[in-house]
């Protein structure tokens with residue numbers, strides 16, 4: 218199949234382009250589009266055969282359910298068997314935005330979307346292109362990140378094409394996305410709200426609405442997590458180049474360079490100043506977690522394409538502000554040296 222790429226203005230998308238994309242979705246095709254977090258690979262969520270094409274294009278295991286995107290709270294309520302008060306409060310506070318709520322589903326949601334589970338994951342994305350597409354298609358859109366399974370998530374249209382060119386109908390190229398990291402997935406299907414995947418909405422922001430929420434089972438350790446959220450495979454979000462995440466990255470880079478390896482180095486400016494004559498391909502990232510998240514995947518995509526032997530990443534601080542970034546680095550890494 219030939220994959221079409223169409224540029225679209227990120228803040229005021231051309232209605233004709235959106236209408237074209239909506240037609241493809243309504244006829245069972247696949248469209249990649251920008252959201253405020255990462256690019257999603259969309260299909261009509263009510264059409265099991267269309268959603269099956271997402272799994273095929275991504276090489277995604279059938280056991281990993283996908284998020285359903287809707288244009289507004291009312292459309293989310295149509296797909297769930299229960300809409301508890303705290304769901305309403307969270308939706309009012311965070312939608313449109315990077316919070317995904319897991320709730321008991323109705324029969325309208327095909328089994329393939331939820332990988333057979335009795336719950337469905339829902340969110341209203343905060344990106345003009347995604348919202349325009351949802352409104353034009355008048356459908357809920359099932360959309361995982363638009364990458365091959367376990368690979369790095371795409372934050373630009375080029376990243377989508379590098380994994381999925383020839384496998385999907387259309388890419389809406391809205392330029393780099395503003396967030397750069399996936400949504401927070403919060404399970405509301407049980408008594409205690411629980412974060413299944415840390416993301417752009419921070420735990421403390423959820424606490425402020427709900428009272429203390431449960432953190433991911435192993436937020437600070439390397440050990441494997443119970444597969445409540447089946448997408449949380451240990452190795453995931455990973456470049457092809459082996460990646461190490463270590464506390465003293467300057468020393469590690471020096472060691473590896475002595476061994477003759479070509480290194481990509483993702484560091485804070487403090488680390489970089491400790492090894493100024495390094496020949497590594499150095500990418501400095503911000504000490505602010507939000508800015509860091511926005512840049513991380515683009516930097517990893519770039520270094521991964523550079524034909525290096527190793528990517529060394531300076532370990533970010535073990536504070537909750539960095540929870541989502543550290544989670545993704547842990548999953549991207551072949552070696553993760555946790556300071557704890």
Ligand code: TXA
Nearest residue numbers: 254257282283336337338361362399400446447448449
């Ligand atoms: O920011 C995002 O969430 C992006 C954009 C495109 O919206 N989407 C995304 O989707 O990251 P994906 O499929 O790459 O990750 C979805 C995560 C997976 O960890 C999956 O297992 C979990 O959500 N998930 C989906 N449905 C679920 C359900 N019913 N119960 C528990 N976890 C679920």
Ligand code: MG
Nearest residue numbers: 361362363370
């Ligand atoms: Mg993904």
